[in-house]
Structure formats: C-alpha cells, structure tokens
Amino acid sequence: MTFRALLPLALAGAALLGAGCAGRAVDSSAADANSGKTLFSQNCGGCHALADAGTTANVGPNLDDAFRASRTEEGGSFEESTIFDVTLDQMKLAAPPMPRFDTGPQALTEEELRNIAAYVASTAGVPPQAAGGATGATGATGATGTSTTP
Numbered sequence: 001m002t003f004r005a006l007l008p009l010a011l012a013g014a015a016l017l018g019a020g021c022a023g024r025a026v027d028s029s030a031a032d033a034n035s036g037k038t039l040f041s042q043n044c045g046g047c048h049a050l051a052d053a054g055t056t057a058n059v060g061p062n063l064d065d066a067f068r069a070s071r072t073e074e075g076g077s078f079e080e081s082t083i084f085d086v087t088l089d090q091m092k093l094a095a096p097p098m099p100r101f102d103t104g105p106q107a108l109t110e111e112e113l114r115n116i117a118a119y120v121a122s123t124a125g126v127p128p129q130a131a132g133g134a135t136g137a138t139g140a141t142g143a144t145g146t147s148t149t150p
C-alpha cells in the first residue's frame with residue numbers, strides 16, 4: 001500500500017524529468033536501447049544490478065545507485081549523454097574483475113557497446129515508472145514464484 005501511495009509522486013517526478021530532457025544526448029539517440037537491454041542482461045547482468053533489466057547481481061556496483069546520485073545531485077544537468085559516455089568508456093577501459101568488452105573473447109561490436117550505453121543511460125537511477133518499465137514491476141513479482149512450480 002505504501003508503494004501505491006508513492007506511485008503518483010513517481011509519475012509526477014517522471015513528468016518533470018521528461019520536461020528537462022529537451023537536450024537529449026546526440027550520441028545515444030542514434031543507438032538502440034532496446035537491443036541494449038538484451039545485451040545488458042546477457043553481458044552485464046551477471047555482475048551488475050539494474051532495476052529496469054531486473055538484474056540483481058552484486059559483483060560490480062549497482063548501476064542504479066551509481067548513477068542515481070549523479071542525476072539528483074546535479075538536478076538533471078548530469079545529462080544522459082554523460083552517463084552514456086561513462087558507461088561506454090567503462091566497457092572499453094575496464095579493469096578486472098570487470099572484463100573489457102572492446103577486445104578479447106567477450107568483445108562486442110562498437111554498435112553493440114553503444115546500444116548498451118544508451119540503455120544504461122536511459123534507465124540507470126531512473127525510477128522504474130519513469131524508465132517506461134512495466135518490467136520493473138514484473139521483476140518484483142517474480143520473486144514470489146507463484147503457481148508455476150509443481
């Protein structure tokens with residue numbers, strides 16, 4: 001019930017965020033965040049929690065936590081393009097245990113890296129409602145594991 005009460009507030013916040021997003025990242029707009037979501041689950045979800053993707057691993061930092069602070073502290077001026085750049089750089093300059101994704105056996109194409117960066121930039125630290133994620137809610141209910149088990 002607390003969650004229900006919070007929903008309108010979250011939606012109001014989403015509207016405000018949306019209004020401030022006129023200068024949306026040039027870099028990430030060309031990338032395919034939907035494809036990035038799948039790639040994220042496959043390549044990053046084993047180590048990183050991200051609410052929109054429904055991943056909960058904690059080998060690496062929780063990416064919602066990592067970027068939420070930036071979004072709120074800067075009042076939105078820490079733009080998506082910056083998160084996009086940070087994520088893209090991190091995939092190329094990662095130090096162990098995080099593998100580099102521009103080289104080596106797990107290497108992805110530049111396009112794939114940009115899609116992942118765009119996905120992270122559009123969802124990390126954003127309340128699930130604002131990220132367009134009915135997926136966030138699905139992830140939460142999944143934990144109850146209802147009637148599918150024999």
Ligand code: HEC
Pocket residue numbers: 040043044045046047048059060061063066086087090091095096097098099101116120
């Ligand atoms: C084997 C585990 C592992 C995998 C797989 C992995 N990471 Fe990481 N990642 C880490 C760890 C550990 C850190 C912290 C590194 C550090 O602080 O130096 C990190 C740091 C990061 C950061 C910086 C977070 C911050 O707080 O500044 C980003 C962004 C990131 N990873 C994105 C990704 C993306 C995107 C992928 C998939 C393409 C990915 N990671 C795959 C383990 C992983």
